[in-house]
Amino acid sequence: MATACTDNKGSDHVMEYCCSSCEEDAISQEAAYHCKMCSKFFCCQCVKFREKLFKKHETYGRDAPDQWPVSKVTQDVLEKCRDHIDGHLKFYCEDHRLLCCNSCIVFNHR
Incomplete structure (x- = not known):
C-alpha cells in the first residue's frame, strides 16, 4: 500500500506516493510511476534503471490513475x-x- 512522505526540504507538503527505491535510501522523492506487478512506486530517475532490469514489468505513469492503488493519505481520509x-x-x-x-x-x- 502507498504511504505518505514529506519532501527532502522538511516542508509540510505531503506526497501521496513516494519512490520505493529512494525511500529505502532515506530519500523522500515523489513517485511518478507505479508497477502493479511489484506493487512499488518509482520516481523519474529510478524508473529508468528499473526498466532495464525488469523489462516485462509494465509501469504506469500519473496519466493512468486507475492503474494506481488508493494512496494511504486518501485511504485515511475515507476511513x-x-x-x-x-x-x-x-x-x-x-x-x-x-x-x-x-x-x-x-x-x-x-
Missing part, C-alpha cells in the same frame, strides 16, 4: 471518523444510513 480523531469507520447504522466508528455506534447509534 477516519469525522467526529472522533482516533476513530476508524467500522460499522454501518442502518437506521441513519451512516458509517460509524466504535464511539459513534455506542453513543449515537444504539
